[in-house]
Amino acid sequence: MGQPRPVRIVVVDPQPLFSRGLAMLLPSMSGGRAEVIATTCAASDAATTVRRYRPELALVDLGLPAPGGLRAISAIRRTEPAAAVIAMAREDDHEPALRAVHAGARGVLSKTAEPEDLLTPLLALIEGWAVLPGPVLEHLAxxxxxxxxxxxxxxxxxxxxxxxxxxxxxxxxxxxxxxxxxxxxxxxxxxxxxxxxxxxxxxxxxxxxxxxxxxxxxxxxxxxxxx
Missing domain, CATH: 1.10.10.10 (Winged helix-like DNA-binding domain superfamily/Winged helix DNA-binding domain)
Structure with missing residues (x-):
């Protein structure tokens, strides 16, 4: 049997350097299990990009400029419901993370300055685990x-x-x-x-x-x- 196709990811993030760093690191650090196939800096382009490239997973920063990350998540869920959406949120701001879950995000990652810090929880999500901040889990529980x-x-x-x-x-x-x-x-x-x-x-x-x-x-x- 051949190597399974890697999980394809679209990154929606306002920082091109972050997206580029994740795209460079992910294939090697995931052992070829995941790759970034497209990126966009604009929330307004999120759904269009996901519809065009049809990834398995969309990584969306909640801190995107207007119309914002939550709107981007909702638009992706409407136009391409087969794509799992993962939100990225600041560690000290859990209300947007909770709203992202209600909007249809499958998980929430803590947004850090370095893309390599996201790799371990991101790989857990790719394997099917749910990754949520503690306060969000407490609220749901x-x-x-x-x-x-x-x-x-x-x-x-x-x-x-x-x-x-x-x-x-x-x-x-x-x-x-x-x-x-x-x-x-x-x-x-x-x-x-x-x-x-x-x-x-x-x-x-x-x-x-x-x-x-x-x-x-x-x-x-x-x-x-x-x-």
């Missing part, structure tokens, strides 16, 4: 009690879907495991997120750890009967 109560009201199939959504699997992988179409997975996911009272998979993953659903033994595989 505040609703953990409600999530535990709701967990007990969910059927086995819904809890199984919750586990799958929280372990970094793609929609295609979930569809294969559940023996349903990707369209059905999207519908079931939307229904589950409403039941959990969250807006994104990242929030659902954060609540999964608090609810205890990840500690449950998965039921035997088979065709689910989800409502």
């Amino acid at each position: 505040a609703t953990g009690g409600a999530a535990r109560r709701l967990r007990d009201q969910l059927c086995d199939a819904d809890r199984r879907l919750w586990r799958l959504l929280s372990t970094g699997r793609t929609l295609a992988q979930i569809a294969t495991e559940l023996h349903v179409s990707e369209r059905t997975v999207k519908r079931l996911t939307a229904t589950l997120l409403r039941r959990l009272g969250v807006g994104t998979r990242t929030e659902a993953a954060a609540l999964a750890g608090q609810s205890g659903v990840l500690d449950e033994v998965a039921p035997p595989p088979g065709r689910p009967a989800m409502g």
